[in-house]
Amino acid sequence: MTLLKTTYNRRSFLKSSLAAGGGLLIGFNWLASGCASDAPKGLVIPDEWFEINAYLKIGENGVTTIYSPNPEIGQNVKTSMPMIVAEELDIDWKNVLVEQAPLDTSKYTRQLAGGSDSIRTTWTALRMAGASARHMLLVAAAKAWNVPVEELTTEAGGIHHRASGKEAGYGEFASAAAEVPVPEEVELKDVGEFTIIGNSKKNVDGLGIVTGKPMFGLDQKVDGMLIAMIVHPPAFGMKLKSFDATEVKSMPGIKDVFSIKVYNDDYERQWSDTTSFTEMVAVVGNSTWEVWTAKLMLNVEWEPFKEQKYKAAGWGGNTQEVTVPGGLESTSEHKKKMIAEAAKKARVVRRDGNPEEAFKRAAKVLERTYTAPFLAHSPMEPMNFFADVKEDSALLRGPIQSPEFMEKTVAARLGLPLEKVEVEMTRMGGGFGRRLYGHFMAEVAVVSQKMKAPVKLVYTREDEMTFGIYRPMYHAVYRAALDADNKLIGFHVKMGGIPENALHANRFPAGAIDNYIAESWAIESNISVGAFRAPGSNFNAAAEQSFLDELCEEMGVDPIQFRLDLLKRAQEDPVGENNDYDAARYAGVLELVREKSGWDTDSAGKNRGVSAYFCHNSYTAQVVDILMENGEPRVDKVYNANDCGIVVNPDAAVNMSEGSVVDGIGTAMFGEITFNNGEPNQNNFDSYRLIRHAEAPKKIETYFVENDIHPTGLGEPPYPPVMGALANALYKATGTRYYHQPFIRNTFEV
Amino acid sequence: MAIFNLKINKKEYQVDVDPSTPMLWVLRDHLGLMGTKYGCGVAQCGACTIHLDGKAVRSCITFVDSVGDKEITTIEGLSENGDHPVQQAWLEHDVAQCGYCQPGQIMTAAALLNEKPNPSDEEIETAMNGNLCRCGTYVRIKEAIKTAAKS
Numbered sequence: 001m002t003l004l005k006t007t008y009n010r011r012s013f014l015k016s017s018l019a020a021g022g023g024l025l026i027g028f029n030w031l032a033s034g035c036a037s038d039a040p041k042g043l044v045i046p047d048e049w050f051e052i053n054a055y056l057k058i059g060e061n062g063v064t065t066i067y068s069p070n071p072e073i074g075q076n077v078k079t080s081m082p083m084i085v086a087e088e089l090d091i092d093w094k095n096v097l098v099e100q101a102p103l104d105t106s107k108y109t110r111q112l113a114g115g116s117d118s119i120r121t122t123w124t125a126l127r128m129a130g131a132s133a134r135h136m137l138l139v140a141a142a143k144a145w146n147v148p149v150e151e152l153t154t155e156a157g158g159i160h161h162r163a164s165g166k167e168a169g170y171g172e173f174a175s176a177a178a179e180v181p182v183p184e185e186v187e188l189k190d191v192g193e194f195t196i197i198g199n200s201k202k203n204v205d206g207l208g209i210v211t212g213k214p215m216f217g218l219d220q221k222v223d224g225m226l227i228a229m230i231v232h233p234p235a236f237g238m239k240l241k242s243f244d245a246t247e248v249k250s251m252p253g254i255k256d257v258f259s260i261k262v263y264n265d266d267y268e269r270q271w272s273d274t275t276s277f278t279e280m281v282a283v284v285g286n287s288t289w290e291v292w293t294a295k296l297m298l299n300v301e302w303e304p305f306k307e308q309k310y311k312a313a314g315w316g317g318n319t320q321e322v323t324v325p326g327g328l329e330s331t332s333e334h335k336k337k338m339i340a341e342a343a344k345k346a347r348v349v350r351r352d353g354n355p356e357e358a359f360k361r362a363a364k365v366l367e368r369t370y371t372a373p374f375l376a377h378s379p380m381e382p383m384n385f386f387a388d389v390k391e392d393s394a395l396l397r398g399p400i401q402s403p404e405f406m407e408k409t410v411a412a413r414l415g416l417p418l419e420k421v422e423v424e425m426t427r428m429g430g431g432f433g434r435r436l437y438g439h440f441m442a443e444v445a446v447v448s449q450k451m452k453a454p455v456k457l458v459y460t461r462e463d464e465m466t467f468g469i470y471r472p473m474y475h476a477v478y479r480a481a482l483d484a485d486n487k488l489i490g491f492h493v494k495m496g497g498i499p500e501n502a503l504h505a506n507r508f509p510a511g512a513i514d515n516y517i518a519e520s521w522a523i524e525s526n527i528s529v530g531a532f533r534a535p536g537s538n539f540n541a542a543a544e545q546s547f548l549d550e551l552c553e554e555m556g557v558d559p560i561q562f563r564l565d566l567l568k569r570a571q572e573d574p575v576g577e578n579n580d581y582d583a584a585r586y587a588g589v590l591e592l593v594r595e596k597s598g599w600d601t602d603s604a605g606k607n608r609g610v611s612a613y614f615c616h617n618s619y620t621a622q623v624v625d626i627l628m629e630n631g632e633p634r635v636d637k638v639y640n641a642n643d644c645g646i647v648v649n650p651d652a653a654v655n656m657s658e659g660s661v662v663d664g665i666g667t668a669m670f671g672e673i674t675f676n677n678g679e680p681n682q683n684n685f686d687s688y689r690l691i692r693h694a695e696a697p698k699k700i701e702t703y704f705v706e707n708d709i710h711p712t713g714l715g716e717p718p719y720p721p722v723m724g725a726l727a728n729a730l731y732k733a734t735g736t737r738y739y740h741q742p743f744i745r746n747t748f749e750v
Numbered sequence: 751m752a753i754f755n756l757k758i759n760k761k762e763y764q765v766d767v768d769p770s771t772p773m774l775w776v777l778r779d780h781l782g783l784m785g786t787k788y789g790c791g792v793a794q795c796g797a798c799t800i801h802l803d804g805k806a807v808r809s810c811i812t813f814v815d816s817v818g819d820k821e822i823t824t825i826e827g828l829s830e831n832g833d834h835p836v837q838q839a840w841l842e843h844d845v846a847q848c849g850y851c852q853p854g855q856i857m858t859a860a861a862l863l864n865e866k867p868n869p870s871d872e873e874i875e876t877a878m879n880g881n882l883c884r885c886g887t888y889v890r891i892k893e894a895i896k897t898a899a900k901s
Contacts, residue, residue, distance in 0.1 A: 074848025074885050202844050209849035210837040212785015212825035216850060219784035227779075252751065252768065288788075289768065289775040380789050380797060380850040380884045429787075429850030430884050461790045651844055655890065659847055662886030685794035685882065694875040696888035 002188040040094055050174040052136060053182075054107035055085050055129035062157050062171035064091055067101035069108040070118045071401055072205075073431040075656060075715045077118045079204045080648040081126055084119075087196040088130030088188060091157040091170065098204040103403040103423040113401040113428070114436055114531065116616040116713020119648060123710055131186035133177070140176035141168065156195075191646065191708045200651035205427065215427040217398035218384045218458065225386075225454045226255060227291045228447045231281040232467060233302050235678030236526045237328045240279045241301040248283065248298050253290030257283050257298065260446045262439055267412060268311040268319055272405040275439035276468035276528040278310075282447050288458055304328060308526075324526045328678035331373075334498055335750045337523050338371075338475045346494055346519035350505040352576040353515035355481075358490030362481035366554055370478070370543035371748045372741040374673040375471035376688060377532060381429020382464050387444040388454035393420040394445060399428035399435055406438035413442045414449060433531040437469050462683040470673055471532035473498045474539040478547040481515070486555050490515040495540065499525040502536040507614060508586060509548075511579030512566035527675070533663070534716035537615040538723075542668060542741070545611035545724025550737060559610050559728070560594050563587075581614040585643050588705050589621035593641035596703050597623040607633075609728025613721035617712035618644040619705075622661070624697075624725040626733040633733050635665055635697040635726070640718055642702065645709035657702045657718045664722035666691025672742045689742075754814050758783070759827025769815035774798045776814050777824060785825035785853045789882065796881030797850065799857040800824050806861035808880075825853035828860060836860045839898035847885035855881045859895050868899050 039045065046059020056066045066082035082098045103111055110121050134154060141159045142149035145166055153160050160167045170177075208215055233239060245257035262278045263269065281300055285291040306326045314320040359365060385398035387410075394414055400406055403423045411421045428435060444457035459467070474497045481490030491513045495503040505518035532538060552559040564587050569575075571583035590612050594600065599610070607628075612621035620642050627636040640657045647653045670689035674681045682688035727738040740748045756763045758781070765780045774791075777783040777800075786809055789797030793808040800809045801823035828834045832841070836859050846852050855878070862869060862877040869877065874895050883891065 074846075076847065200844075202841065203846055203849075205849065206841050206844065206846060207832050209846045209852050210825075210840045210856060211829075211832040212783075212853045214784035216787075218788065219778075221782060221784070287767075287775065287779040289771045289779070293768075293770075378884060380787075380795065380848065380882065382788065428848060430848045432884075461792075655844065655847060655887065658889055659886035662888055663884075666886070684792050685790050686792060690882055690884065691886070691888075692880075692882065693878040693888045693891070696886070698871070698889075700889055 002190065003185050039097060043095060043097070046171070050178045052133040052174070052178055053129055054104070055126070056089065056133055058170055058174035058177070060171045060174060062169040063095050063097065064089070064170070065097045065099055067099055069101045069111050069122065071111065071113040071403065071425045071428065072100065073113040073401060073428045073435070075113065075118065076203055076649065076652045079201055079652060080119060081122060082204070083196050083201055083648055084123065084126040085130040087194055088127045089134050090154040093196055093201060095157055100425055100427070103407060103425065105404055111404055113431060114433065116618070116715040116717065119711045120617060120713055127188050128186060131188050132183055135183045135186050136177040136180040137170055137173050139180045140173040144173065144176065197646065197648050198650065201649055203652065216381050216429050217386065217426040218381055218429070220386045220397065220426070220456055222388070222454050225456055226284050226286065226451060227288050228282050228284045228444065228455050228457045229291050229295050229460070230260075230443060230457070230463065231283065231295055231298055231300055232277040232463065234466070235302075235328055236276065236468065236528075236675070237304055237326050237678040238302040239305045239308070240281065241303040243281050243298060243300040245298065248294045251290070251294045251297065253286040254294045255284045255286070256451065257281065258450065260443060262442050262446070263310070263413065266311065268313050270313055270405050270409065272402045272436055272438060273409055274437045274469055274528060274530050280443070282443070284447060284451055284455065292460065325524055327526060329525060329527060330676050331674040332750050334473060334675070335748060338473075338496060338498065341521050341523055342369075342475055342477060342494065342496055344521070346496070346521040348517065348519050349503060350510060350516065350518040350576070352510070352513070355490045355492055355515040355517040358515035359479065359481045359492065361483070362489060363484040364482040364554070365479060366482070366551055367477065367479045368547055368550060368739065369748070370476045370546070370739050372474045372539045372542070373671070374473045374527065375532060375667065375671045376465050376673050376682070377432040377434035377471075378465060378688065378690065379428070379430025379432055379434060382461050383434070383440050383459035384457055385438070385440045385444045386454065386456045387441070387448040389414060389445055389448040392416065393422075395422045395424070396441055396445065397424040397426060398441070399426050399431070400438045400441065401428070401431050401433070401435040402438060406441045409438065410441050410445045414445055432533045433535070434469060437530050461685070465683050465688060466680045468528035469530040470527065471538065472500045472502070472529045474502050476502070476540065476543040478543065480547070480551050482555065488513065488551070488555070492517050493544070494519045494521075496521040496523070498523045499527070499529060502539040504536055504540060504580065506578045506580035508570065508581050509566055511574045511576060511581075511583070512570040514575055516575065534615055534720045537613065537716070537720040538667070541611065541613040541615070541720030542723035542727060545613065545721060546727040546738070549609065549724070549728040549731070560590055560599055563590055563612060585619050585705070586612065586614055589619045589641045589643050592703055592705055593621040593623050593639050596641060596701065597639040599623065607729050607733035609725040609730070609732065611721040611724035611728065613717070613724075615720060616716045618642060618714060618717035620718045620721050622718070622722050622725045624722065624729040626729040628733055633730055637699045637701070638697045638722065640700060640702040641705070642714065642718060643705035643707070644714045644717065645707060645711045647704050648711055650704070653704065653714055654702045656714050658700045660716075660718035661700055661722050662691060662696050664719045665697070665726055666695070668723035668726055668741050669695070669743045752815070754817070756817060756822060757819070758822040759824060765814070767814055769813065771814050773800065773809040773812045773814055773817065773822070777809065783824050783826055787850055787853060789851065794882070795851070795854075796858060797854040799854040799881065801857060801861055804861065804864055806858045825857055828856065834860060835898040835901045836863065836895070839894040839901070842897060843890050843894040845887050845890045845894050847887055851881060851883045855883065855891055859891070859898065863895070863899055869895070
C-alpha cells in the first residue's frame with residue numbers, strides 16, 4: 001500500500017454536479033454511437049450517472065463509465081488507460097464502459113499519441129483518479145453506516161464492513177460520493193495486489209471494429225455536411241501559380257472551388273504545424289466521388305519558387321525564421337550529395353578518450369556504410385478532418401495525435417479565442433507519427449469558415465503519399481578499430497541525412513568503449529519531414545546492430561556475448577557521461593532472448609540474426625530466423641524480448657510487439673520514396689510497397705522481463721531493432737550483407 | 751446521374767448517382783454504410799472488400815452500374831450482432847490494433863472460408879494477400895481464420 005498526495009493536476013478531481021446524463025458528452029449522436037465502447041454482455045445501462053471526477057462516472061447500479069483521455073491510434077490506450085483507473089477504483093471490469101474523453105487541458109494532461117509515452121506519463125494520474133474515487137465512496141458509505149472509514153474494505157465494486165456484515169455495491173453510494181471533498185492523500189495498491197493490471201483484457205472497441213461501426217474520422221456524417229478535397233503542387237519546390245475553375249464549378253454536385261492559405265503570413269508555427277504546401281486549391285461539393293471527379297478535371301498551373309520563408313517557434317521561446325530552399329530535387333542528386341558530404345569533416349557530437357589515436361594504431365579497421373530512403377507513414381486511414389465553423393465558435397473532430405497543439409493553430413487561423421474552439425478525437429486508423437502534423441485541421445477550418453457549413457476534408461491516398469512530412473533519407477558510416485589481439489579499441493559513427501540525421505550519440509555502445517567518437521551532418525532540402533515511428537532509431541538500430549554483427553564475425557566472438565560484455569563494462573565502469581540507457585536492463589533483454597530462442601543450444605542449421613536496442617524508455621532484443629523457400633528468404637520465426645516495466649494489458653502488448661516486428665521487416669525490405677525533379681515517384685500502394693500476409697513471419701514469440709518498474713512505452717521500441725536482426729539473419733541465409741534499405745534492392749547506386 | 755436499385759444486406763435500396771460511382775462511395779456517402787473503408791481506391795489494399803453474390807470484390811473499383819441484380823453483402827450485413835464465426839474468431843484472438851483494415855480482412859476471410867472451409871497456411875496467405883494491415887496483425891489474422899475454420 002502506497003500513500004500518494006493528490007497533487008497531480010488537482011483540477012482533474014473537481015466534481016461536476018449530480019446531474020444525470022453525463023455533462024461531458026451531450027447532444028452529438030455520432031459521438032454516442034462512435035466513441036462509446038460496446039457494452040459487455042449482460043451489462044445494464046444505468047438510469048442515472050454521477051460524475052465523480054474527470055475520469056469516471058458511476059451509475060446507480062454500479063456500472064461505471066471510464067473516460068480514456070488520450071487519442072487512440074491502435075496502441076489500445078482506450079483499453080489500458082481505463083484498466084489502470086479501474087484497478088485503483090477496485091471494480092469488476094465486467095461493469096466498465098469506456099468513452100473517449102474530449103480534449104480538455106483543464107482536466108487532463110498530455111492528451112497526445114506519440115513518443116510511446118501515454119501510459120508512462122499518465123500512470124500516476126490514472127491511479128490517483130481511481131483511488132480517490134474509491135476513497136470518496138468509502139467516506140460516503142462510512143457516513144451512511146456510521147462506522148469509521150478505516151474499517152471498510154472494497155472488492156470488485158463492493159463495499160464491506162466486516163464487523164457488522166454490512167455490504168453494498170458502489171452504485172448505492174455514487175450519488176453521495178460525488179459530494180465528498182477530494183482527499184488530500186490516497187492509498188494506492190501494491191503491484192502485488194493488482195487484479196486487473198497484468199491480466200489481459202479484450203479491446204473495448206473490438207465488437208464495433210468487427211461489425212463496421214462508424215468510429216473513424218473518415219466515417220463522420222452530419223446533416224448538411226459538404227465534402228472538400230485539396231489539390232496540392234505535384235512537386236516539392238513548386239507553388240500555386242493560377243487555376244481555372246470555370247468548367248469544374250458547373251460539374252454535378254460541386255459547390256465551390258477556391259484557393260486556400262493554410263496559415264496567415266505572420267503566423268508563428270509550432271512544431272505540429274509542419275506542412276509542405278501552404279497555398280492549395282480546395283474543391284467543395286456534396287459527395288466524395290463528385291468532388292474527386294471534379295478535382296481530377298481542375299486546370300491548375302504551378303511554378304517553381306526561389307525560396308519560401310516562415311516564422312517558427314524556436315526552442316526556448318524565441319522566434320526563428322525558417323527558409324525553405326527552392327529547387328526540384330531528385331534522388332540521384334541526393335545520393336551524390338550524400339556521398340560527397342560523408343567524406344567531409346562533420347560536427348563532433350560526442351568524443352570519449354582518444355579515438356583518432358586508437359584508429360591510428362589499430363591493426364585492423366572495419367568500415368561499413370549504411371543507407372535508408374525517405375519513407376511515407378501511410379496509415380490505412382488517409383488524412384481527413386471535420387470542421388463546423390460558426391461566426392464565433394468552431395467544432396473540429398477527427399483523427400489527430402496532437403489535439404492540444406492543433407487547437408491553438410486552428411484558433412489562431414480562424415481568429416477565434418481558444419475557448420471557443422472545441423476539438424474532439426475520433427479513433428484513428430493508424431498514424432505512426434503522420435497525424436502529429438495537423439495541417440489538415442487548419443485547412444478544413446478555413447474551408448468550413450468560407451462555406452459557412454460543416455465540412456469533411458478528405459485526402460486521397462495519392463494526395464497524402466505525395467504530400468511529404470516523410471521519414472528523412474539517411475546515411476551512416478561505422479568504423480571499428482581492432483588491435484593485434486582482435487580487441488575492440490575504438491569506435492566511430494558518422495551519421496548524415498537529408499534534411500536531418502539519425503544520430504543518438506549517447507546510446508549504446510557509447511559508454512562501453514574507451515575511445516568513441518560520434519559525428520553528424522545534414523543536407524538541407526525542401527522535402528518536408530516529420531517524426532516517424534521511433535525517429536532516428538528507426539534507422540540507426542538497423543545500421544548499428546548489423547555493424548556490430550559484422551564486427552563480431554571479424555573478431556570471432558558470439559554476437560550476444562559480445563554485447564553483454566560491453567554492457568557489463570558500461571554498467572561497472574562506464575565511459576563518459578550521459579549514457580542514455582540502463583546497461584543492466586539492456587543486458588536483461590539480451591539474456592531473455594538468448595534463453596527463449598535457444599541461442600546457445602538450438603541454433604544449428606538455422607539462419608539467425610540477433611539485435612537489441614533501447615529507445616523511448618524501453619528495451620527490446622530480437623532473434624530472427626530465416627528459411628529459404630524456393631531460393632527466396634522468408635522470415636520463419638521471430639523471438640521478441642521486451643522490458644517495458646509493468647505490462648498493463650499483456651495480450652495487447654504482445655499484439656503491438658508483433659505488429660512492430662512485422663512493420664520493421666516491411667520497412668527494411670520494401671519501403672522507399674524517391675524523387676524525380678521534386679516529384680515523388682510513388683503515390684499509392686502499387687508503387688509504394690508495404691509488407692503483406694505472405695511476407696509476414698510465420699511465427700512470433702514475445703516475452704516480457706518481469707519487474708515492478710513503472711510502465712514505459714511499447715509502440716516504438718520493438719520496431720527499430722528487428723531491422724538489424726533481419727539483416728543479420730539474411731546474411732546467414734544468403735551470404736550477402738544487407739547495407740542499403742530497401743533490402744529488396746540493397747543498393748545505393750546513383 | 752441515374753437511378754439504381756440495389757440489394758444490400760438483404761434489403762432493397764434505391765440511389766440516384768452517376769453510373770461511374772464506385773460502390774464504395776455509394777455505400778459510404780449515399781447509404782450511410784461506413785463499415786466498408788477507403789484505403790487506396792485502386793484495389794491495392796482490400797479495405798473496401800464487400801461480397802457480390804458471396805464472392806469477395808473490391809468495391810472501390812466496382813462501379814454501381816455493373817452490379818445489376820447481384821446481392822451485395824457488406825460488413826454490416828455479415829451477421830446480426832457480430833456472431834459470424836469469422837467475427838467471433840477475430841474477437842477471440844483480439845486481432846485488431848487500429849482496426850481500420852479489419853472489416854475488409856473479415857470480408858475476404860469469410861469469402862475464403864465459404865469456398866475453402868479448411869484452408870492451408872499457404873491458401874490463407876494467397877487469399878488474404880490483397881488485404882494490407884499497416885499495424886501488422888497478419889499473424890493473428892491467420893490464427894483467427896484457422897479458428898473460424900474449425901467452428
